[in-house]
Amino acid sequence: MISYVLIVIGAVLVNNFVLTRFLGICPFLGVSKKLGTALGMCGAVIFVMTAASAVTWALQHKILNPLGLGYMQTIAFILVIASFVQLVDIAMKKSAPKLHGALGIFLPLITTNCAVMGVAVLNVQLKYSFIKAVVFGFAASLGFALALIIFTGLREKIDRANPPRAFQGVAIALVTAGLLSLAFMGFATLVK
């Protein structure tokens, strides 16, 4: 049990996907302007990352490994993840068209999102069992969600800030993300 807790703390705080591993920066910057949209994105990412962890684990251990096709990992994973995101996209368009419009391009972008790919590959690298892999995928997406929600709050403040012209917009957002990442360094070695 304790190992699951450590996985969660590790993935959410210590090795936060966004702020420590620097994965998934694109939706992190793109969808952090409004809290409502950010929450929708969090939901989508949590679903995609958890499900992708499960599916890619099964793919790796039940299809690729027995067949000796470990080298096809990247291609196979991309295939599965892309389909998954498409599925979420279609489902969301049907059930929550407003949110779909707000997420815009960023939803399909999860397809090529390094965070989803990263969690799938890390699962294999860290030799996690199926349950651990799913927990890790879920925790990693929680970490993404945490970073995104914190950043959305900050974003509303810095959008009303008054930076010099060269730093307006994404530039100052990146500086803020850097400072936030600095703050997350405090969690370093919380879990070894």
Place this chain on the structure above:
Amino acid sequence: MDINNILITSGAIGGVGLTCGTALALAAKFLAVKEDPRVEAMDEILPGANCGGCGFAGCADYAKAVVLDGAAINLCAPGGNEVLELIAEAMGQEASAEEKRVAVVMCAGDSEKAPRKHLYNGVADCTAAAAVAGGDKLCKYGCLGYGSCARVCPSGAIEFKNGVAIVHPDLCISCSACVRACPRNLIKMVPVSKTIHVVCSSKDKGPIVKKACQVGCIGCRMCLKLAGDAFEMEGFLALRNYDIPVENELIVEKCPGKCIVKCGASEAPSPEATEPTPSEPSTEPAEATTEGQT
């Protein structure tokens, strides 16, 4: 290389792909949402400046309105005739070309010529200043100079010179955002080829205007006498009738109120257009939004 390896690989990956594809196809069928492809096409045509000049909330909204609600097709001013033709083609309607209109500020009372009546201390915004004791300019029709129009201008065409707004016609994209922003309704959209304007909006009688501003219309009707139908009177204020060309340009020099000016397309309409290019960089009122005038 073992042929089996290739077969297994392609079979496995193909199988996975097939499964995913089938799932997607099913989802697309059962969860399909109907959409009018023309809306998207229309969105592509529009410039995407989201200036709101058409009266809709951005280009996408206008695109929807044109395609679905049959809104007028000639509302996109920044797009000009080019976009109009494309929209007309897409909608199968006739395009009626119109001359480009640019914004002109109908006030030339700068800080030297039009005095202030009190010391305004508050938000540097025209609407806000106008709401406190009726605005701080002695002339109750004149430009307050707090830059509300410049802040809404999407193309940076409005400059403040000596406390009065000036629109640069070649930068103006005809969106009318400034017209809506001005609390004193000083900005008018006029055909770009017309260069002679009455730059005063004061409806007051002559003596009051004279006291409040050195370049105000005193209602002497001189312009009507000299240039005939190109001008008309509304109470004590001369207005330019842009449908009729000004034949006698002498009026620019003869106007006793010095409020009739001529300015070319590349020049800003200033009574003394001595400096076609501003000597100082355009002010950035956005940075001074809350600074009081001290």
Place this chain on the structure above:
Amino acid sequence: MKATKAKFKFDGGIHPAYHKELARDRAIETMPIPALLRVSMSQHLGAPAKPLVKKGDTVKRGQCIGEAAGFISAAVHAPTSGTIKEVGTAPTAMGTSAAFIAIEPDGEDAWIEGLEGIADWQNADTKALIAKVAAAGIAGMGGAGFPTNVKLSPPPDKPIDTLILNGAECEPYLTADHRLMVEHAEQIWTGCQIVRKVLGAKHVHIAIEDNKPEAIAAMEQAMEGADDDASISILKTEYPQGAEKQQIYATTGREVPSGGLPMDVGCVVENVGTTLAVWDAVVNGKPLTERVTTVTGMPVSEPKNVLGRIGIPYSDLLDFCGGLKADVAKIISGGPMMGLAQPGLDATTTKTTSGLLFLAPQETQTFRSMPCIACGRCVGACPMYLVPAELSQMLEAEDYEAAEELNVLDCIECGCCAFACPAHRPLVQHMKQGKSKVMLKRRQAQKK
């Protein structure tokens, strides 16, 4: 009758420097009629009155010269007898232009004939009493100027059980209401009972701040022998205890719902000056033609509580108080918290002019506002429990939707936030602008 402490107290509020000592102990002085009176047709909330006279007409005091135009409007009466010099438009103390009627007094100050009071008001018909109030053109004299006859006719589905008499006078400097209570407590109490009868209100609370012991004593004496349902509530001295919603809460513990009116919680609040006018109108039959205005401030030679006719130019009012003895940086019509700064002394008094305040240069300066430092003082001060810091930043960024969501429309513009703001942000101005923009948006949405 013994006064008791109010049971409740709203959160927030501020303690400005009151400076009431300048005019507190000055008995009300009657000002002679000046050479010209300019009576505005827009002296109340709602539609301006419609002028009934034209240039050259002669009028008598109390003659109706402007009739109420619409449901929420009030009639305007000639403040003295004389000749109409001009009917035109001019800027009012509010900064907006409105129609006015200039009267050159003939010096006789003759009342129009046929004005009769209802001496036996106890047994009079409610409708007749309301008609008297309407005919007298009474509008709330505390500052907002809501037509009193409208207030006295609540719809039948809103029963009124409590009448609150507002004698808080929480604005610094102003002492007009205080003097009225000290000198005319009897009449105020009678007026109050008339209003109570009209409304059918069981309870009456006279709300007075505890920095006016004399007024409390005078009211206690006037109300000797009053029934048990009438009481004097002593409020803690704090701005804005006189604000309608805050006062209803302080005296009854009821919260007026957002966007609602006092009658939604069964209350009506009347200013003490208004009840005095009601007494005058009902008992003596006299229309509202004069009011008490506090002329005060450090630079004023003799601060006074002036009983003057409606329509006196501010410059004459100042001259009556001996003019200025020091430099003036700001002229305010009303009190320093909610009054309107004047660009000069051209405006004239109206039914709502509670004070004319002059501030010296050392008391007021131009401020350069700084960015919000999020100290939270405005949040602590706001009596409506808003977050002015966030609102003003949203409004500065012209994000009206967000501001609407944060209830900008609930702002009462009392000025507590801007008073407390160390960064000197023009918070009230942001709010005012935001409110008008949001209202405009709502009206447009309704049209569609």
Place this chain on the structure above:
Amino acid sequence: MAEQDTTKYIVSTNPHAHSGDSVQRIMLDVIIALIPATLLSFHFFGWHAVRLVTACVVGCVGIEVICRKLMGRDLGITDLSAVVTGLLLAFNLPPSLPCGMALVGCVFAIAIAKQLFGGIGYNPFNPALIGRVALLISFPVAMTKWHAPLNTARWAALNWVDGTTTATPLGAVKTAISMGQPSPVAWGNTSMLNYMLGNMSGCIGEVSALALIVGGLYLLYRRCISWHIPVAYIGTVAAFAAILRILQPDANMPVLFHLLSGGLMLGAIFMATDMVTSPLTKKGMLVFGIGCGLLTMVIRRWGGYPEGVSFAIILMNAITPLINRATRPRVFGRKSVRA
């Protein structure tokens, strides 16, 4: 009246009265409140404290001026906020840190954490803490080199730094606990008094709890801060420490040790209460203080750093906008917070 020039009448929206407070006055009060701790830091660390305080204050003000000039905006240093940042940054540095490194901290604090966002009021994080954390991560060795405070003999000899370095109490305890050894810090009345006065190794300004509390009381008296954040922060740390102590008396230090050692007092009274980066409402301030306390203790107990105050406050700074959003008061006359 006629001769009066109306153009000099000020016209503005109501209110026309003001409390008389200004940002400058608040900053001045903070500076006054920091004086006792500054003097004690001079006493305990001598020349090095003087050197660091001067370098940081001059550095911060100088960098602020340079930034404002580069940005083409008015200087605005009269609000004194850069002086406060400089003082607080200096307070968070170990005595032997070279001035050059301190200046790097100033650049991070003023240029990156404050002026890039537009100056005072716009910065999402406490500038001084960003400066400190950036230094801690950039120069981990120099930033964790501690010296015992001066004693009379060394004062007399003007021996500012003795060759030996000592660990901070928190650092020593952490090392010992992680190695499974008994606590190296004896805890008694003498040591408590020493901790209270500041006679221990640590950052130059954080050691004397007493001086910091005196400053805090002054700020409370001047209403520059409210009690909510310091009390919630210190209270949470105390409660957390007490629970740990009860559960595992061997592996955890007493409550007072946690309160008096490290940067808790400095953080709780001066850094967490920074107006710009802390919540607006009283309720939000309590949440903020509790969050700071929890994070501080989590990092102290389980984290990689012996002290977690800086990180805890910056992390809470980051969620301040969310706290503000969640703790908006119920509007008068409304049942719920939202419309």
